[in-house]
Amino acid sequence: MNNIKCPHCGTVFTINETEYSQLLAQVRSSEFDKELHDRLARETQLLEEKSKNNLQQELGKKDAEIADLKAEIENLSSVNALEMAKALSEKEKEVTNLQNRLDKLSLEKDNELQTALSKVEKERDEAKNQLTLQEKESELELSSVRSDYESQLKAANEQVEFYKDFKAQQSTKAIGESLEIYAETEFNKVRSYAFPNAYFAKDNEVSGRGSKGDFIFREADENGVEFLSIMFEMKNEADTTKTKHKNADFFKELDKDRREKNCEYAVLVTMLEAENDYYNTGIVDVSHEYEKMYVVRPQFFIQLIGLLRNAALNSLQYKQELALVREQNIDITHFEDDLETFKNAFAKNYTSASNNFKKAIDEIDKSIRRMEEVKRFLTTSENQLRLANNKLDDVSVKKLTRKNPTMKAKFEALKEE
Structure with a gap:
């Protein structure tokens, strides 16, 4: 058991171990919370001060940057003002030049317009004069045509009357x-x-x-x-x-x-x-x-x-071309006729020559056969001559006089002389 004395009224309390542990835990928790609260308050104050310092530093930097930017802007504004003034001066010069050119072109256009207008007016006057002249010519032509028509009509009427009278007096x-x-x-x-x-x-x-x-x-x-x-x-x-x-x-x-x-x-x-x-x-x-x-x-x-x-x-040109084509066709026809005539004549000559050639071949064949027959005869004669020659080689005085005493005696007498 544990005794606890109240610090306010001095009363002593007796509590067991469990109650004591709970009370101790409660006291510690309160102190911890208070300490934590105090610590958080201090850290918060430190952080706020630190943040203020950082913010002041950042603000200082920003102010410096702003000052630099202001100085740069003022510098750029000064440069731009000069460039703008220069550009403006050049633009004013261009505008002046363009205005001068425009005035010149306007003057030229006015001159051209005036010239064209004068030309058109001249052409209009010429057209009017031409139209008047054509109208007069048309009137004269119409009058002439009318006069010719009336003359022709009168002549035709007179001719009709003439033929009526003439036919009345003539036979059919x-x-x-x-x-x-x-x-x-x-x-x-x-x-x-x-x-x-x-x-x-x-x-x-x-x-x-x-x-x-x-x-x-x-x-x-x-x-x-x-x-x-x-x-x-x-x-x-x-x-x-x-x-x-x-x-x-x-x-x-x-x-x-x-x-x-x-x-x-x-x-x-x-x-x-x-x-x-x-x-x-x-x-x-x-x-x-x-x-x-x-x-x-x-x-x-x-x-x-x-x-x-x-x-x-x-259509004469087409007829001339057609006549030329016909003439060419006639030439071709003549050529074809001549060619056909030549072919026929050549074929006739070829046939005649072919027939004569065949006859010549036949005659040659007959001649060859006759020559072969002559050759055969000659060959036979050659054999006969060869045999005769062989027989002649075998002929001698001794053989000739063998059975002929008279001839034998004469040859011996010739030898003795």
Whole structure:
């Protein structure tokens, strides 16, 4: 047991070991906490002081850095101010130069604009004058055309009246012939300057069908290449004729005549169906019925030839090229024919030579056989001669006189002499 005296009231307490240990632990804990608290307070104060010192040092450094930065900024501001002033001065010079150039360009543009404006005004005035001149020329041309048209119309009317009067006075045959005479006369009027190299004459050649046209027109270039050919048929009849013909009645025969005479175009020059507006409007193309066929009134006879001639001249180059190709093809054909003729002749000669060669070979073979036969005969003769020679070698005086005493006596007598 342990006795504990209270320091305040002096009372003594008795406590066992367990209570004493607990009380001692409690006292120690309080003192430790107080000591720890005091220690923490001191360290905290030291840390605060240290922090203040460090902060003061840092603030001093920062103030120094700020002072340095301020000095550097002031230095840079001074340098920049000089550079900016210099740059500004250069920019002002550039602006001044640009303004001067702009003023110069503006002045040049004003001059160019003024020049262009003057040129345009001049061209406008010239165009106005040209337009006025063209209008006057157009008026004159229109007046001339109108005058020509009126003259042609008057001439046509007079011509119609003439033909009406003329037909009334003529027989049917004479009426038909008069149209042919008219066509030939009209062509001869312009032949010398419009168609100097053309052929235009009556078709006097009767075809195999017993038919022929009235006129044939042909024209070729300087190389003889024909570029236009026309078969003409003239049809007319008296107004009092009971049976009236139609233009279409003659299309088929005209087309056959064109083809048989190798003409490119067929033209019916007709006075038939005088009241038919279809044929009175000008040149009528009936190629939808018959290829390259036209129907005209007599007054359009020459005009149609001119139109067809102009169209043919446009295609003349192609016809010339086609003629050249045909000529080349003919040359090739001639060459092929000549080559074929040569081949045939050569083959004939070769066959003849081959036959003669065979005959010669046969004759040579026969000759060889004959020579072999002669050789055989000669060989046989040689053998006979050899045998004869051998026999001759065996001949001697002694053998010859052996059975001939007379000869033996003569030879012995010759020896003694």
